Every structure is written in structure tokens, then in C-alpha cells.
Amino acid sequence: MSKFNIDNDAIRQLAELLDDTKLTEIEVAAGDNRIRVARQGTMVAAAPAAAPVAASAPAAAAAPADAGAHPGAVKSPMVGVVYFAPEPGAAPFISVGSSVTEGQTLMLIEAMKTFNPIRAPKSGKVSQILATDGHPVEYDEPLIIIE
Template identity: 65%
Template sequence: MANTPIDSELVRALAGLLDETNLTEIEYDTGSLRIRVARGAAPAAPVTIAAPAAAPAAAAAPAASVEDLSKHPGAVASPMVGVVYLASEPGAPQFVNVGDTVSEGQTLLLIEAMKTFNPIRAPRGGKVSRILVSDGHPVEFGEPLLIIE
């Protein structure tokens, strides 16, 4: 590892962003410096600083099962990074449940991104066969949210 001074304000800002978004990991890359902040079992977020040539190979293995579902023809993928909500407010019924028949344009769930609630609508009609996300949990861009058969 190069003898690069750590920008503690940047690390604090990234850790704060983890808390705000409920993400478990965030990475910042300038080309000459890469900082990864991840939330683990420990109370403090561990910080890893690596040279640009280092590749995060370990992160690819757990994503294999998600990739299979993302290729499903009925998968509805997340158009953004954010926090998913299955109902309009706490205690309200979910927008859709497994087994429900939905029509094109019907609201399936909400994704909160940058303090804005974005409705995710059905791209086509069909029956909801699986809901792949949990209420109040973070989602990534392209992550499959649910399956419409």
C-alpha cells in the first residue's frame, strides 16, 4: 500500500452516508486512491484503503444467486440505489403480495432515494410470484425486486 495520508473527513462523510442510507458498504475511487467503508459486526465501520490495481474479487461470489434472478424474464429491477418500502406508510397494507395480479403501471413498491419516495410501477401485467426484497432494507441499482409471471 502506498504511503497515502488518510482524508479523515472523507472517511467520516462516507461513514455518515452509510448511516443515512442504511447501506452496508460504500466505495470511493479517484483513480489514485480507493477508500471502502463497510459496516460489519463491529460497532465501528472498518476502513480499507487499497491501491488502484487491487480488485475486489471476494464481493463477486455472493452475488451469483442474485444474478440468476436478475436474468429471469419477469424480474422487475431496481432503477436506483435506495431503501425499499413495500407499503405507503408503516402499518398500511403492502402495495402487492405474492399471488396478486397486477396491471401495467400499477405501483408495486416505493424506493426512497435522497429523501424522495419514488414509486416503482409494474412494467407489464401479470401475477406476482416472488417478492425478493424486505421492507426498509437497502437496494442497489439493477437488483431484482420482484418477479411478475
């Protein structure tokens, strides 16, 4: 049986990264070693925080709930932080009312220090932007609606 050396500093750094990015889990692999840090309580804590906002703005709460089922919803393919511009201070890729073509870059999602372009799955007009620039998004979360 081989002995697995636990890198406590790496685990602490990953836990701090979870705090900084508000992600619920992160996994890092190097060779045969793999470290996964997850927080179950983060998701539970986020739900009550969203409830008062929903109570004060019922129309806004209804849109995101229905947005995932919308045929024009563009959902996040990964967990990360969403950015709507290529760099700070630059013009955003899209805005509400923008016409987009299939394959056009809509936004970037940063995951593990890599910026991943999210491209339009179809041509159309951006009717809603559901994500907030610079904030974390979860896998399969609706980001925008293209009509």
C-alpha cells in the same frame, strides 16, 4: 486556480448516512460544488456475509442468482431503501400471488429523502418478492418477479 473549500461536517454526515442506510456510495451537489462519498469495502464485506446463508439454504440462493435473468424480473432503477407499503402500518402494495396491471405501483424506493414509485412494467401475477421491506437495494438488483 480557484480554491475548493472542503466541508468536513458535510462529509462526516454523508459517511454516517452511508453507515445508517448500508449504501455503498452517495453524492450530493449544490451549485458548482459536488461531494461524493463511497465505500469500496462495503461490497466486499457483504459478499462473505451472504455466503453462509447460501450454504444453509441452496434453493434460496439459486432463486436470486437466476432472478435477474428472469424475463419477469423487476429490477431496481436506483440505489435506495425499498418499502412495500405507502406508510408504516398500511397494507402493502403487493404480495406473492397478487395480480398486477401495467403501471400499477409495486413499491417505493427512498433515495435522498424522496420516495420514488416503482411501477409494474407489465401485467401479470407476482410470483416472488426478492427484496426485503425497509432494507437497502442496489441499482439493477432484482426486486420481484411478475409471471
